[in-house]
Amino acid sequence: MQHAPLVIDIAGTALTDDDRRRLAHPLVGGMILFGRNWQDRAQLTALCAEIKALRPDLLVCVDHEGGRVQRFRTDGFTHLPPMRALGARWMQDAGPLPGEGALAAMAAATACGYVLGAELRACGVDFSFTPVLDLDHGGSTVIGDRAFARDPRVVAMLARCLAHGLLQAGMANCGKHFPGHGFVRADSHTDMPVDRRSLKAILADDAQPYRWLDGVLTAVMPAHVVYPRVDARPAGFSRRWLQDVLRGTLGFGGAIFSDDLSMAGARRLDGRTLDYAEAALAALDAGCDLALLCNQSLDGGEALDALIDGVARAQVEGRWQPSEASELRRLALLPLAPAPGWEALMTQPAYMQALWKLP
Known part of the structure; x- marks a missing residue:
């Protein structure tokens, strides 16, 4: 079985010949969409259909969490709240019964997941990199209101509900950023954050949602953060974190x-x-299992060609071996059933009820 581990992007709102050539390459297993790939729903639906006509097995992905990380916001897409709004709802007791705020937050999180997944799938998008499982320690600007809460128990429960809503829409999920990005202040987009806590401290706090969501998470994305008391390498390049801790200690079996x-x-x-x-x-x-390279298509895509050629060369030279298990985990992220189109979705009772439950 061919392993297709690379996830790449495109520059515009329709495929070019170079895009088609790259996406057809057997080492490419997915593509990630950005705001620049959006004009309106009709264009997005046509783009996704064109991608699937080229390669039905390609995983069409997007970062679409809600709040400030939501790629599509117009032409009918629901403006989803930042996840912190759900955590804040949890802390409110609006009625006479203790825990009423928590129950309302859980219902809203499920509704968010369903609306998020259903609207994306109605346009042909397969997968969103959500939920954020980072804890809101208060100092991280890159995480900030993307986090549900400071308490890992609240994060785990709301993430479980959001994942359930995604599942109702036929979409898998991705917990990020393992084992936790919320404690460090630096932004890994521009710097190398360092978290000097011990493995014991991290497992007892920031990584707890990954333990409690065993069997719920279908994918995980590690943080570009160094935890020097565990490994000198960032978590995403660390066998200690990914194989010993995530796969071994926490028992994660997804992508x-x-x-x-x-x-x-x-x-x-x-x-x-x-x-x-x-x-x-x-x-x-x-x-x-999959390596993601973003925003390298904008200058002609030479970096994408170098990425594909470099991994292909490593395979030929025996420096990299394809993994059947990794490929099966990638394929498991694809939706199992076709989704209703946009007009059909708008009249579905489950979708209309979910809209009423949003915060």
Whole structure:
């Protein structure tokens, strides 16, 4: 079985010949959409259909969490709240019964997941990188209101509900950023964050949602954060974190995505800066099933070609071996059944009821 571990992007609102050539490559297993790939629902639906006509097995992904990380916001897409709003609802007791706020927050989280997944799937998108499982320690600007709460128990319960809503819409989920990005202040898009806590401290706090969501999470994305008391390498390049802790201690059996390999925190390893192919190979060797490279199509895509060629060369030379298990985990993220189109979705009672439950 061919292993297709690379997830790449495109520059525009329709496929070019170069896009088609790259997406047809057997090492490419998915593509990620951004706001620049959006014009309106008709265009997005046509783009996704064109991708699927080229390769039905390609996983069409997007970062669509709600709040400030929501790629599609117009032409009927519901403006979803930041996840912190759900955590705040949990803390409210609006009625005479204790826990009423928590129950309302859980219902709203399920509704968010359903609306999020159903609207994306109605346009042909397969998968969103959500939910954020980072804890809101209060100092991280890149996480901030993307986190549900500070308490890992609240995070786990609301994430479970959101994942249930996604499942109702026929969409898998992705917990991020393992084992936790919320404690550090630095933004891994531009810096290399360092978290100096012990493994015991992290497992007892930030990583707890991953333990409690065993059997619920279908994918995980590790953080571009270094935890030097555990490993000198960032979590996404660390066999200790991905294989010993995530797969071993926590028993996770789903797909592992690298975070974006174009980020500043992604490619500084062992005292040098890796090129994109080297970074992808390092992530795969550490235990990632899929390697994600974003925003490299904008200048013609030479970096994407170098990534694909570099991984292909490593395979031919025996420096990288395809993994059947990884490919099966990728394929398991694809929706199992067709989704209703937009007009049909708008009249579904479950969708209309979910809209009423949003905060």
